[in-house]
Amino acid sequence: MKKILVTGGLGFIGSNFILFLLKNNPKIKITNVDACLTGSNIKNLKELKNYKKYQFVKANINNQKKINELVSKNDVVINFAAESHVDRSISNPKPFIDSNINGVYSILEAIRKYDKKLVQISTDEVYGSLKKSSAKENFPLNPSSPYSSSKASADLLAKSYHITYGLDVRITRCTNNYGLRQFSEKLIPKVIINAMNNKPIPVYGNGKNVRDWLYVIDHCSAIQKVMIKGKAGEIYNISGNNEINNNTIIKTILKYMNKPTSLMKYVKDRPGHDFRYSLDSKKIKKELKWEPKYNFEEGIKETILWYVNNKN
Numbered sequence: 001m002k003k004i005l006v007t008g009g010l011g012f013i014g015s016n017f018i019l020f021l022l023k024n025n026p027k028i029k030i031t032n033v034d035a036c037l038t039g040s041n042i043k044n045l046k047e048l049k050n051y052k053k054y055q056f057v058k059a060n061i062n063n064q065k066k067i068n069e070l071v072s073k074n075d076v077v078i079n080f081a082a083e084s085h086v087d088r089s090i091s092n093p094k095p096f097i098d099s100n101i102n103g104v105y106s107i108l109e110a111i112r113k114y115d116k117k118l119v120q121i122s123t124d125e126v127y128g129s130l131k132k133s134s135a136k137e138n139f140p141l142n143p144s145s146p147y148s149s150s151k152a153s154a155d156l157l158a159k160s161y162h163i164t165y166g167l168d169v170r171i172t173r174c175t176n177n178y179g180l181r182q183f184s185e186k187l188i189p190k191v192i193i194n195a196m197n198n199k200p201i202p203v204y205g206n207g208k209n210v211r212d213w214l215y216v217i218d219h220c221s222a223i224q225k226v227m228i229k230g231k232a233g234e235i236y237n238i239s240g241n242n243e244i245n246n247n248t249i250i251k252t253i254l255k256y257m258n259k260p261t262s263l264m265k266y267v268k269d270r271p272g273h274d275f276r277y278s279l280d281s282k283k284i285k286k287e288l289k290w291e292p293k294y295n296f297e298e299g300i301k302e303t304i305l306w307y308v309n310n311k312n
Contacts, residue, residue: 003029004227005074007061007107008081010034012182013121013216015044017078020220022054029053033070035060037099039084039183061103064110071110076117076227079107082151084123085185089147090271100150101157108161108169117168118158119227124175124212124237126152129274136280137173137235144272159233168232172223175239175279179216179299180306188300191250192307195259205269207247210276214240215299218292225288236288239279242296252296256304 004021008014009032018030034040036058048054059066061081071077081103083089083096104120111118127135128142141156143149155171162169178188194201222238230236244252247264254261284290 003074005070005077006030006032007079008034010040010044011080013177014080015181016216017220031055033057033059044181062106064106067106067110071116072114078119080121086145086147089145093146096146096150101153104154112165120158120171122155122171122173123151124173124277124279130276130278134278134280137237144274162233170226170230171235172226173237174219175212175214177214177216177219179303191253192304195257200265201263202267203264208245210243210245212239213242213296215294218294222290225290229288236284237279237281239281240292
């Protein structure tokens with residue numbers, strides 16, 4: 001596995017994955033295809049500008065001809081390309097259908113044509129809101145937003161290509177990522193950036209919504225495990241063992257930044273706001289011997305430091 005095609009590699013997780021992979025696998029070559037839409041940032045990989053084993057191609061994954069060309073030249077596809085902001089999916093679902101469903105279809109058709117491997121990056125949101133339990137890989141899908149519904153649809157489509165055509169398709173579902181290079185619309189970077197500028201920090205509803213928080217580098221190491229040691233047709237949940245509510249997240253960040261909690265401003269809850277997501281990731285730990293290395297305290301300190309040092 002020497003040639004890897006990463007789709008959506010200018011985004012938060014994709015760019016971190018590319019840097020992680022090149023750092024730990026010096027013999028591989030990576031092609032990154034990205035449409036440079038919302039969430040993409042060319043600066044995320046500026047250090048690779050003249051790196052010979054990295055190539056950037058500006059293109060949309062819905063461009064079947066281009067995707068076919070790129071897939072034919074690589075051994076495996078890691079698909080990060082997705083519209084991922086829940087609020088925007090509520091106000092305008094169409095881009096999410098275009099990217100998260102139709103785009104995945106284009107990739108699947110390409111890997112079917114050239115018999116390649118695909119790792120489809122999904123989300124814990126496909127399982128919907130959970131009161132007490134943690135979702136295992138065979139848990140019923142129950143998405144709430146247009147975003148999570150589009151990701152669930154893509155998962156089902158990808159799984160069907162394995163069952164119907166015998167393709168090597170692997171799916172990962174992760175909990176909330178945080179870390180370096182995250183798009184500013186997301187909760188943690190928004191809190192850090194607003195706190196740096198002493199601006200109000202909006203908190204949806206009562207702030208008690210719970211998420212499991214996974215440091216992006218731990219996520220990257222899990223994806224690498226799935227890519228190398230995972231099995232065709234399998235789904236792997238990836239969690240960070242850090243279930244924390246939004247109030248605690250925000251207060252923790254403000255504490256480390258020496259900012260007052262008076263910056264927190266409670267606002268009307270958004271439509272379809274799931275209360276809690278939770279994943280059971282025993283499968284990847286047992287079968288692929290993966291464990292997260294970062295606890296939340298370590299990860300959030302590194303994240304805050306990065307945003308402070310990259311505020312311009």
